[in-house]
Amino acid sequence: MKSLTDIYASKVASGALTADPAQEAILPLFDEVYAALRAAPRGKSGLLSLIGGRKPPPVIKGLYLWGGVGRGKSMLMDLFHAHSPVPSRRVHFHAFMQEVQVGIHAARQKGVEDAIAPVVESVADGIRLLCFDEMQITDIADAMIVGRLFEGLFKKGVTVVTTSNRVPDDLYKDGLNRQLFLPFIALIKDRLTVHHLHSPVDYRQGRLTGTPVYFHPVDEIARRAIAEIWTDLTGGQTEGLTLHVKGREVLLPRFHNGIARATFWDLCAQMYGPADYLAIADAVKLLILEEIPRLSRSNFNEAKRFVTLIDALYEAKVRLVVTAVDKPERLYIEGAGAFEFERTASRLREMQDANWGQD
Template sequence: MQPVPDYGLSVVEQLRAMTEAGTLQPDRHQFGVAEKLDRILTEFKARKPAAKKSALGWMFAQRRKQEIPIKGLYVHGSVGRGKTMLMDLFFKLAPVEKKRRAHFHEFMADVHGRIHAHRQKVKAGETKQADPVPPVAAALREEAQLLCFDEFTVTDIADAMILARLFTELFARGCTLVATSNVEPDNLYRDGLNRGLFLPFVDLLKKNVDVSTLDSPTDYRLEKMESLPVYIAPLNDAPKMMDIAWKRVTEGAPEVAVTIEMKGRTIEIPRAAGRAARFSFRDLCERPLGASDYLAIAKRFDVVFVENIPHLGPEKRNETKRFIILIDALYDASVRLFASAVAMPEALLTEKKGTEGFEFDRTVSRLFEMRSADYLALHQSKRQNHDGSVT
């Protein structure tokens, strides 16, 4: 979560300088992944700049000669091993004019939004192209030749069913993909509904990326963790403590109920004061909300309170999925989180199996890091950049 310094012209050089300076511990596993990222950098540098592309739309883009993409990289491994740091180093150095780094949930929310907008154009008679995927893929390619996804994961059937077609188009147009994940490609969307229809994407992915494991022996997130009193468990004194924290954060600002407009519908925010919002677990995870809703909340608020997080058993599978996505959205936006729960993060999930079991390891790690001094310092820095004040 720390800003990435500029130490050199390759990922390996930057890692070496950071270890020599004492910023990082030497880790041969990280250097192995860095070498693979540098292979991609070298191939980008060797290619001549592409001719300036036409902005006349997807129909002209479709006629262009298909480009052979540079083979990307998919890095998977346990949480806290440095995957995100390495991708940040790589992304900063990538000599590509059009590149995009995003959390995978954010990217897919954008894709679904574009598909919806195209279908509205079809209904309005503004286009005769009934299939939205080719024009959406063409538009994405016009904006980015390099796509970098942090925490690549597939839990939503709507995402699963579109990925093969979307990335067939993107790879054919020369997109290169670099991604980090907690799971290897063969375990993506494991136990998901109609998973057989998703498997062509797994095959397509493995043809277009090298797959690398990063499983260092050290969890660097936990090593740096410095806990602060922002996660309260168990629930005995939680209401009183949350009230005290709420009063301190809002500093007497008037509390109101607000709504966020989302494509013809609204997200209800029961308690808001300035750029702070307060929810119960039920408000956020027992209602039919998705990644786009949580991203909108993370964009609107700098501080979020979530109260009364329960144990998450098999009977709460949907709620568990939503909670995982919620924490991803808040974490990626550096939102300051205050939470009260029935148990500490590692004890919330009562039965670890299937996709949720894999994904919840990341959630536990992020809940710990969101209590650390490093995370709160980053939150404050971003808050200052937003409007010159600190929450």
């Protein structure tokens, strides 16, 4: 089997990728994980059956790849996952923790004393490699269980490869009861090789450089441009993302690698509030928002939600690509709320800047 170094080189040679020294420096780390997984004993849940019992699963050190947005972390991890020598799963970390919380709640409803144990069993069943995109911990509920969860997965012989925008020491930074979270950071450092992808090139930003990000009116030209941007940024892949916020479900119908695509009606015609939009801003690095209509007293509630959504995206420095019926200043020209919308229009203008969202 080819190493990831060989696969990367072939894609560079074909023009599918641009050679990046910072990315190339990480490839040997992926190759080490690949070789260890391929050489490890195989059996159910990664265990080797022996007379008189089972041998403990082999300890295979994973990889924690961190760095700025758009440096190619997810691309490299996806390339690794696509050529994994063992059964594996790739999932956005936020979505994974939502699944875990649902599983724990279900176990508690059944009266299971240790509710994390069946979740570990379920996650580890049939896989030996977990690939997470964008590990980040902001929720105290996640912070309080993630240590035991990962310790259980490691004991099951599951190897973890993850990307993050943060160095491990900054996970759950300034969070409530953070001292209880610190053992998880130590566990990550022990079980994963931590590497900083320090590329000066923001490929995601570069793809949008010189490209309009605000299209009006909503016509076939705008729709075609949005489709091209989506395909360029995601390769046309989409898995959708459901966020669980205070017992509610918030649906992003199209989602991949931190990039979401939805219509105005998907996000603003629902009974969503500030907490829902903050959750979206936390989970998304770039949002493509389509079909923003004329705003007036006839859709006052939707307009109010739109203002709240833009505020959440603005404060979180989320990149925004939109199609709208008109330019920002002419979206809301009459009715209650038109005056207050001037700030939103100003923010929509500011968010069109090519450097928006950069640190």
